[in-house]
Amino acid sequence: MGASVRFRPAAPLRLTRRGRVVIVCGVALVLLAGLWMGARHGARATSGGGEGESAVAGESVVVGPHDTLWGIAVRSRPGVDPRVTVQRMIDLNALPSAVVNPGQKIYIPAR
Template structure:
């Protein structure tokens, strides 16, 4: 049986409800299909991972920022046009292994790589 509703033709069941219409019964628990459960679990896991990643980045920056203000880093250098972290490490701490100094500069300045740009301010670790 069909019926016109708002200018459209819709199928009506013998009970008077529209075909395809689902009625929610109060008190009936929500049931998810297997695919629905997988989607919910993946969404929750993704949200947790994003939160951990953001928290880890914030914690790393807070640690390196705190070190800048303390006695750990009193000196800073402005990177020149042909400067590298290795060259800065050799000039700043000639008595220390440059590999150690470079790694400490990377940690202290929260750098993701050992690449620096001219004009960048780099903090030198204390002796």
């Protein structure tokens, strides 16, 4: 019972060329995915009311109790196809859908 067991130190980890390529490609893929998601998020973000906003947004309205984007589009841009105006409002305000809530401030696209 007094026998002692000696362990050899493990050999240092060595990567083959293929292993290094796999690791570099994996890290590059993760970085590219992160950059893509960041760029996508930045492209959808709206400004907080700065100077550049006036070039894109003509005016803003506060959504009433029974307002819809369609109704706002018809009232604000008569003579323009409401489908186009609704899509432009969705894009301009970075809305996930065409659903709006009373009290919400919506920017109307410039003509």
